[in-house]
Amino acid sequence: MRDYSDVLREMLLAWRTSNAVELAVSDEGAFSSLLVLLRDGDDRVRRRALIALREILRRKPEPRYTLPVLRNLRTVLGLLKDTDEVAIEALRLLAVLFSLVHPEEKAYVETVDALADLVRSGRNEVVLLEIPSVLERLRPAKTSSLARSRAMGLLSSGNPRLRAMGLRLLANMSAGDSRVLTLLLDEIDEALLGEDVPLQDFILNLLSEVLAPPSEETVGKYWELLRALEVVSHRSPVPGVRSKARDLAFRVRKLLTLYYSSRPGESMRAIAELLAEGKVDEAIELALEVGEDVPRGFSKLPSRGGSLVPGPKYVEHPRGSGPGGGSSSWGTVRKKKPEPPEKPETRVPFECVAELVDSLSGSIEEKMDALWELHRLAKELPEKGLVALEPAVEPLLGVLASENRWARDRSARILARLALKAPYGARIVSSIIGLLERQKAVPGALTFLSYYFSRRWDGELAGRVLPLLRALLKEYPFEVLLTLEAMTRTVPREDAVLFVQFVPLLKEIKRTELAPIALRVLENIAEKERSLVL
Numbered sequence: 001m002r003d004y005s006d007v008l009r010e011m012l013l014a015w016r017t018s019n020a021v022e023l024a025v026s027d028e029g030a031f032s033s034l035l036v037l038l039r040d041g042d043d044r045v046r047r048r049a050l051i052a053l054r055e056i057l058r059r060k061p062e063p064r065y066t067l068p069v070l071r072n073l074r075t076v077l078g079l080l081k082d083t084d085e086v087a088i089e090a091l092r093l094l095a096v097l098f099s100l101v102h103p104e105e106k107a108y109v110e111t112v113d114a115l116a117d118l119v120r121s122g123r124n125e126v127v128l129l130e131i132p133s134v135l136e137r138l139r140p141a142k143t144s145s146l147a148r149s150r151a152m153g154l155l156s157s158g159n160p161r162l163r164a165m166g167l168r169l170l171a172n173m174s175a176g177d178s179r180v181l182t183l184l185l186d187e188i189d190e191a192l193l194g195e196d197v198p199l200q201d202f203i204l205n206l207l208s209e210v211l212a213p214p215s216e217e218t219v220g221k222y223w224e225l226l227r228a229l230e231v232v233s234h235r236s237p238v239p240g241v242r243s244k245a246r247d248l249a250f251r252v253r254k255l256l257t258l259y260y261s262s263r264p265g266e267s268m269r270a271i272a273e274l275l276a277e278g279k280v281d282e283a284i285e286l287a288l289e290v291g292e293d294v295p296r297g298f299s300k301l302p303s304r305g306g307s308l309v310p311g312p313k314y315v316e317h318p319r320g321s322g323p324g325g326g327s328s329s330w331g332t333v334r335k336k337k338p339e340p341p342e343k344p345e346t347r348v349p350f351e352c353v354a355e356l357v358d359s360l361s362g363s364i365e366e367k368m369d370a371l372w373e374l375h376r377l378a379k380e381l382p383e384k385g386l387v388a389l390e391p392a393v394e395p396l397l398g399v400l401a402s403e404n405r406w407a408r409d410r411s412a413r414i415l416a417r418l419a420l421k422a423p424y425g426a427r428i429v430s431s432i433i434g435l436l437e438r439q440k441a442v443p444g445a446l447t448f449l450s451y452y453f454s455r456r457w458d459g460e461l462a463g464r465v466l467p468l469l470r471a472l473l474k475e476y477p478f479e480v481l482l483t484l485e486a487m488t489r490t491v492p493r494e495d496a497v498l499f500v501q502f503v504p505l506l507k508e509i510k511r512t513e514l515a516p517i518a519l520r521v522l523e524n525i526a527e528k529e530r531s532l533v534l
Contacts, residue, residue, distance in 0.1 A: 004033040009040065012048040020052045025060060035068060038075050043083050050079070050089035057096045066101045069093070073107050077114040084124050091130035098137035099511075105147055108140040112150045112169065119161050125198070132202050135165060139172040148173060155183065160190050164202055171210055181210045185221040192228040197238055204232075204244040209515060211251060214259050222259075226252045250405050353388050360395045364404070371399070371410040378417040386422040393418065397431055400444025408444045416451035429461060436468045446472075446479040450486040457490040462498060473505060481509070481517040488524035496528035503533055 004023065008030065011020040024031040034056075037049040056065055069076070076097075079090040094111070103111060115131060115138075140147040151173070154166030164187065171180045184207060191203040207225075214222045226249055233245035260267035359370035374392055381389070392414075399411035415432075419425040429452075435445040449465060452458070465487075473480045488499060503525065509518040526533045 002027075002029045004030040005036055008033055008037060008049075009045055012037070012045050012052070013042070015048070017048055017052050017055070020048075021055050021059070024052065024056055028064075031056070031065065031068065035072050035075075038072065038079065043086055046079065046082065047086045047089050050076075050086070050093050054089070054093045054096050057093075057100060061100045066097065069097055070101055070103060070107070073097075073103065074110065077110060080114055080118050084127050087118075087123070087127045088130055091127070091134055095130070095133040095137055098134060098139075102139050102141040104141050105144050108138070108147055109150050111138060116154065116162060116165065119159065119165065129198055131165075132168075132198075132205070135168045136172075136205070138169065143173045160187065160194070160196070161199055161202075163187060164191060164199060164206070168202070168206055171206060178212065178215075181212060182218060182221075184210065185218060185225060188221070188225055188228050192232055197236065197241060200232060200236065201238070201241050201244070204241065204248060208244070208248055208251075211248070211255070212516065213255050219256070219259055222252055222256055226256070254409075353391055357392050357395050360392075360399060367399075367407060371407060371414070375410060375414050375417075378414045378421075383421055383423065386418060387424075389418060389422070390424050393424070393428060393431075397428075397435070397441075400435070400448070401441035402444070409447055412444055412447035413451050416448050416455070419448075419452055420455055433464055433468075436465070436472070439472075442472060442476055443479050446476065446483045449483045452486075453483070453490055454486040455490075457487075457492060457495070459495050462487060462491070462495070466498060466501070470501065470505075477509065477512075477514055478517070481514055481521060484521045485517060485524065488521050488528070491524075491528060493528045496525055496532060499525050500532045 004027065008020050008023065011017070011023070020034065024034045034049055034052060037045055038053075040046050040049070053069060057069065076090050076093060080087050082090070102108075115134065118131065119128065148170070151166045151169035154162045154169070157163055157166070167180060167184050167187070170183075174180055184203070187203065191199055194200075229245045229249040229252065233242050233249060236242045236245065260270060356370045356374055359366040361367075362370075374389065374396070377389060378386065396411045396415050399407055400415075402408045402411070415428055419428040419432075422428075432445050432448050435441050446469075453462075465483075469480050469483060484499070484502060488496075491499070499521075503522070506518045506522050509515065510522075512518075522533050
């Protein structure tokens with residue numbers, strides 16, 4: 001086998017890296033010589049050899065290239081102690097390598113030890129910033145007690161970055177393990193509320209992957225997490241970190257809503273505690289989401305901004321009286337067993353609906369009031385009474401394009417209820433399809449479909465929607481996955497085959513931060529017909 005070391009060395013010193021890549025790809029001897037240059041005496045050659053190897057793996061992610069690099073892993077790890085420039089390129093090569101292959105136990109442990117030593121070294125932050133991309137991809141070829149113990153050992157470190165590293169490694173080996181989330185929630189104060197911005201970013205990425213519905217034991221931690229996320233979303237000096245914190249806070253609120261919506265007693269206690277702590281805005285949001293009235297005196301409490309928080313203007317019950325026989329408002333605690341009025345009516349004055357529609361284009365407070373009342377009416381009115389709400393459909397479709405996620409979500413929920421119950425429901429569904437086809441208000445339209453399919457399976461609509469979801473998956477992965485999750489929960493066994501087209505895509509997504517949702521969709525499909533996911 002010919003030795004190309006001198007030729008390649010000249011190319012690299014002349015910054016002809018692309019020529020070196022072409023030569024190494026065309027000749028096995030040249031590729032072997034490129035690996036030898038990782039031990040060259042000139043740091044420029046070592047650095048550019050790493051760059052060339054990374055480019056080869058990107059172009060040719062094949063065993064004949066990945067396995068020789070893996071066999072030289074110890075050499076690459078040794079370069080982490082080299083100059084900053086060389087160490088950065090070594091980490092970037094490792095990130096690409098571990099996205100393609102998983103090391104055996106011994107090599108995995110050596111890699112973990114080398115990365116932990118690098119964190120402890122206090123090197124230039126520019127070097128350390130490359131470590132997360134390696135950790136996100138690093139997992140052993142086979143989980144073993146030694147591999148797990150290495151990760152667990154990091155959790156007892158006094159260095160919060162090493163503890164976060166241990167949690168990431170455990171998460172990589174234990175998809176869906178709730179213990180990782182529990183341990184992660186214990187790190188919130190130091191990891192998120194400290195001044196270490198890279199650590200915040202790392203923890204936010206990890207949380208986005210492992211976040212799951214709270215339990216009775218962890219729900220308190222979720223409130224702590226939500227408050228920490230709100231702090232980060234306002235105070236972080238990095239726009240990307242603020243954005244991630246806002247997105248994650250939205251997901252946490254949704255999970256808390258789902259938790260409390262099935263526990264009315266707990267939800268009222270949570271609302272009361274929030275009010276007692278002066279967290280009026282959070283109390284409002286929880287009350288609106290779970291459909292509870294807020295305790296007496298709520299409307300007189302000052303919000304965090306110092307202004308008075310108004311209760312909804314349209315509080316009269318659709319039957320003409322409140323749940324307890326009198327007028328209903330946020331200043332009254334809902335009675336659990338209301339007595340029906342003697343002469344129930346199902347009609348709502350059209351002028352009231354017209355005012356609600358006008359409020360949808362008003363201030364945020366007016367819009368919030370209107371959405372709250374329209375949601376209540378859509379939920380409580382019988383089918384004939386829903387005719388009165390038809391004028392609100394077009395404005396609600398407009399709210400689906402709002403940048404305010406709460407408003408968008410509430411509008412989608414109202415429209416889904418109307419589509420399922422109202423005589424004009426088919427027109428709403430047709431409008432939603434139109435939005436998706438034109439790629440307008442896509443997140444709001446997908447949220448509508450999530451609520452719609454979570455309540456009813458519609459095979460005909462699914463046939464129209466699934467091709468659109470596939471086309472939108474790349475640009476709106478989170479929203480599409482949530483829609484698929486809702487659809488696969490209600491699909492009957494005989495229609496589950498409709499989702500086989502998504503199985504390869506979902507398996508690819510399992511390697512990304514959206515893996516937990518993709519796994520739930522695959523599990524839903526497997527429950528209906530296991531052969532579809534094999």
